[in-house]
Amino acid sequence: MVIGYWLLDGETPPLQTDSNRLPIAPWMLITEKAASHSLRFLILSALVNSTIRFVRTSTKKQQWDFMAGVTLRTPKLNLPALQKDLEGQNAEQIIAWAAETFGSGLVMSSSFGIQSALMLHLVTRIIPDIPVIWIDTGYLPPETYRFAENLIQRLKLNIQVYQSPMSPARMEALYGKLWEQKDVEALNRYDYIRKVEPMQRALQELNATAWLAGLRRDQTDHRKTLSPIEKQGEIYKILPVLTWNSKNLYEYFVKHDLPYHPLYDQGYMTVGDWHSSRPYLEEDEHERDTRFGGMKQECGLHLPQTPGEAESLNSSSL
Numbered sequence: 001m002v003i004g005y006w007l008l009d010g011e012t013p014p015l016q017t018d019s020n021r022l023p024i025a026p027w028m029l030i031t032e033k034a035a036s037h038s039l040r041f042l043i044l045s046a047l048v049n050s051t052i053r054f055v056r057t058s059t060k061k062q063q064w065d066f067m068a069g070v071t072l073r074t075p076k077l078n079l080p081a082l083q084k085d086l087e088g089q090n091a092e093q094i095i096a097w098a099a100e101t102f103g104s105g106l107v108m109s110s111s112f113g114i115q116s117a118l119m120l121h122l123v124t125r126i127i128p129d130i131p132v133i134w135i136d137t138g139y140l141p142p143e144t145y146r147f148a149e150n151l152i153q154r155l156k157l158n159i160q161v162y163q164s165p166m167s168p169a170r171m172e173a174l175y176g177k178l179w180e181q182k183d184v185e186a187l188n189r190y191d192y193i194r195k196v197e198p199m200q201r202a203l204q205e206l207n208a209t210a211w212l213a214g215l216r217r218d219q220t221d222h223r224k225t226l227s228p229i230e231k232q233g234e235i236y237k238i239l240p241v242l243t244w245n246s247k248n249l250y251e252y253f254v255k256h257d258l259p260y261h262p263l264y265d266q267g268y269m270t271v272g273d274w275h276s277s278r279p280y281l282e283e284d285e286h287e288r289d290t291r292f293g294g295m296k297q298e299c300g301l302h303l304p305q306t307p308g309e310a311e312s313l314n315s316s317s318l
Contacts, residue, residue, distance in 0.1 A: 074209040074234050075101065083227035091240040094228055095126045098210055098238045105209030106238075107160075109133040109199070112140075112148040113271050115249055117258040119214035119241065124155050130212070132157045133202045137194040138168040139273035143262045150259070160206065162198040179275045194273075203235055210236040216244055 086094055098106055108123050108130055110116045123130060134148065152159050164171075171178075171193055178190035203211065211232075216239075217224045223242075230237040241248075253260070263271050267279030 074105075074236070077101075077229075077236070079229065079231060082229050086228035089228070091122060091244070092126065094238060094240040095123055095212065098212060098240075099127050099130075102210040102236070105207060106212065107131045107133055107203070107206055107208045107210070108212035109135070110214075111135070111272065112144050112151065112261070114261040114264050114268060115253075116214070116261070117151055118249060118252055119212070120151055120155055120157065121256055121258055122240070122252070123212055124157065128156070129158050131160050131206055131208075133199065133206070134159055134161050135195050135198050135202070136161050136163050137273055138163060139194070139275060141263065141271065141274040141277075144271065147259070147261050160202060162202040164194050164198050166193055177275075179273070208235060210238055212238045212240065214241055215239050217242055218245055 086097070089097070106127070108119070110120055110132055112134065120132065151157065171190075175186075175189065178186040181187075202208075215223050215226060217226065226239060226242060228239050228242050230239070252258070261268070261271055263277075268277060269280045271277045
């Protein structure tokens with residue numbers, strides 16, 4: 001379905017004076033008679049619940065410019081059937097299916113962690129201009145910022161950086177150094193302020209209906225339960241490398257000459273904020289034991305947004 005709005009030469013657009021926004025009517029048939037009036041026709045792809053916003057005019061023939069203000073509707077999919085079908089597809093096929101299904105509503109996220117180059121390379125080979133959401137907590141190691149900048153330039157990423165509206169200094173003044181309080185509730189508060197709220201805002205502002213993420217089943221107990229497509233709130237989560245293992249990762253990195261995060265050479269198997277990450281030790285049972293002082297395996301970004309989320313966040317055996 002295509003929707004739009006048209007104006008005749010010299011006609012003033014009927015803008016709403018209170019909000020300066022104009023609801024677009026459903027599809028309007030353009031006839032030869034209408035076309036003869038030299039209309040200017042604004043096409044906005046197959047979307048619903050859309051608006052256009054008046055931006056400015058030029059004095060020549062009342063020429064109007066508009067900006068699309070679009071709200072995408074999440075497509076209704078047969079989730080159980082898709083979970084079964086996509087289980088047998090390879091990563092490239094899953095990404096291509098997602099691009100065709102969700103179009104401009106598809107985004108991806110990256111933490112610019114140890115193996116982030118893989119997903120960024122894999123996805124942008126198929127969807128070069130996909131929005132890449134990066135949640136900058138303000139506490140990332142210097143190596144992460146430099147690593148991210150190198151990948152942004154090398155892969156020409158359409159990077160979308162989001163941060164908490166609360167600065168690190170303000171957060172520490174109000175709540176202290178939450179990561180030092182040895183308390184799961186404090187860590188949950190930290191994660192919500194610095195990670196979860198910015199991600200939720202990013203998905204909303206980018207009109208995301210689907211989110212590509214590099215989760216793998218071998219990372220946490222929670223992730224072992226996932227399928228290649230899940231639904232988190234109103235957003236579909238697409239996980240193209242869910243079934244990959246260490247051998248698959250290594251072979252892809254070698255084949256495409258991709259860099260690991262520089263802290264990998266210092267013994268880090270996973271890296272997040274500087275105060276909550278450490279190198280892997282001989283006594284560690286799992287790589288995620290090196291995060292959050294071993295108290296948590298998930299930061300909340302990839303947990304279901306349901307009434308039971310708090311209980312899941314508090315579990316150290318997700």
